[in-house]
Amino acid sequence: MPKIEAKALQKELDTGKVRPVYFLHGPERMKSRELVRRILRAALAGTEPNAFNFEKLDAAEAGVERVLDATQGFSLGGGVRVILVRNVEDWKNLDPLGDYLKPLPESEAVDPAELQSVLILVSKSFDGRKKASKSILESAAVTECEEVQEQDREPWVDYLAKRRGIRLEASERLTLRGLEPWSLDIVDQELAKLELVGDDVALRGQALLSGVSAYARDDFIDSIFCRDLKRALGLHHLFCSDMEIQLPFLGLLSWNLRHLKLYVLEQETRSRSAEKRNPYLLKNLERWRRHWNSASLRSLEQGLFSIDFSLKNTRLLPAGLWTDLLVATGRKGHS
Numbered sequence: 001m002p003k004i005e006a007k008a009l010q011k012e013l014d015t016g017k018v019r020p021v022y023f024l025h026g027p028e029r030m031k032s033r034e035l036v037r038r039i040l041r042a043a044l045a046g047t048e049p050n051a052f053n054f055e056k057l058d059a060a061e062a063g064v065e066r067v068l069d070a071t072q073g074f075s076l077g078g079g080v081r082v083i084l085v086r087n088v089e090d091w092k093n094l095d096p097l098g099d100y101l102k103p104l105p106e107s108e109a110v111d112p113a114e115l116q117s118v119l120i121l122v123s124k125s126f127d128g129r130k131k132a133s134k135s136i137l138e139s140a141a142v143t144e145c146e147e148v149q150e151q152d153r154e155p156w157v158d159y160l161a162k163r164r165g166i167r168l169e170a171s172e173r174l175t176l177r178g179l180e181p182w183s184l185d186i187v188d189q190e191l192a193k194l195e196l197v198g199d200d201v202a203l204r205g206q207a208l209l210s211g212v213s214a215y216a217r218d219d220f221i222d223s224i225f226c227r228d229l230k231r232a233l234g235l236h237h238l239f240c241s242d243m244e245i246q247l248p249f250l251g252l253l254s255w256n257l258r259h260l261k262l263y264v265l266e267q268e269t270r271s272r273s274a275e276k277r278n279p280y281l282l283k284n285l286e287r288w289r290r291h292w293n294s295a296s297l298r299s300l301e302q303g304l305f306s307i308d309f310s311l312k313n314t315r316l317l318p319a320g321l322w323t324d325l326l327v328a329t330g331r332k333g334h335s
């Protein structure tokens with residue numbers, strides 16, 4: 001069969017019919033995850049994946065033969081068995097897969113009850129020059145999860161924002177559209193931060209700090225709260241040379257600090273927060289808290305206050321204060 005477009009595949013899956021083998025490839029991981037989710041839903045007829053009907057493997061750890069053996073097994077609970085294999089690009093020799101696919105007839109999607117297994121292969125790439133490629137194209141549903149073109153970014157931004165129930169300002173939409181590097185996962189992560197800060201206009205501006213890549217900003221924040229001096233010193237020049245970047249970044253850093261102080265206090269007093277925390281924030285707090293206690297966090301707070309005071313009252317760029325703060329923060333033995 002020829003390659004099948006993602007939208008066409010989604011429509012087919014919405015009918016509840018599936019094919020025995022899927023080969024999803026391309027750099028957009030969110031697209032492949034969404035297709036995997038839809039394939040699972042159609043193949044298992046709404047039943048939740050469990051140890052009896054679903055197996056998830058990594059091609060870096062499981063060879064082709066191991067995977068093909070898994071397709072021969074039966075679901076202990078009855079019905080079809082789904083095998084998901086990620087990182088298929090790590091398989092250097094796809095010939096066994098090609099041999100497995102050759103006997104499979106070219107057919108339309110069928111009711112899951114007619115199949116013993118459904119094999120989902122996810123890869124970063126598809127090399128049409130390989131010997132097995134012809135069999136894959138003939139017998140598997142091959143779908144490309146390609147990068148979003150620049151002219152299509154804004155509709156995707158709006159779609160992801162709507163999915164989270166977020167109303168975007170024009171400036172926010174422009175910032176999200178212009179992120180580099182750009183992917184649906186990166187945009188969705190940025191939207192998760194907007195969802196977290198709510199309608200606070202100042203915090204929304206800080207959460208979508210322009211002028212520095214989202215990766216660099218998040219990495220710098222993480223290096224500070226992980227007390228990783230080497231990583232922090234390698235990034236701080238991006239944030240101490242521009243007044244327009246420093247002030248909103250300080251606000252974002254202080255916001256994270258407030259949440260970490262409360263979380264560390266809860267751990268020290270064995271109390272529990274009355275409010276449910278956003279999973280993205282909670283994941284960070286869990287990692288960061290191991291490096292801090294209440295006393296060391298007060299010291300960090302004083303250092304941030306000194307930088308903020310210098311910026312707002314002297315209008316001088318406090319590069320030295322940043323360096324002092326990072327060096328002091330990196331002294332874990334002084335916690």
